[in-house]
Amino acid sequence: MTKKNLPLCPVSRTAFIIGSRWTSEIIRELVDKGARRFSDFETVLVGIAPNTLSNRLKMLEDHGIIERRIYDTHPPRSEYHLTQKGQTMRPIIDAMRNWGKSSA
Structure with missing residues (x-):
């Protein structure tokens, strides 16, 4: 689903993007640890398939939540980080974390 086809309801729109x-979990990693490499996500998110990780990162990039920085090194290296828009998701992730702790 593209940005212009997102649900009109703000709650549904948010749930579509992070649900x-x-x-x-990808956003949580970036909130908690800052910039991460693809391999960092693979290590922490046990069980995620590489194509799924790639698809999720691309979707978050398309929605302006994360950005990929490519460094001109040998071998080439890239990192993902939260954009300014992505940083505004910090309270959402914190609220999810707190709710999860209290409902266990």
């Missing part, structure tokens, strides 16, 4: 499997 798919692994997406909130």
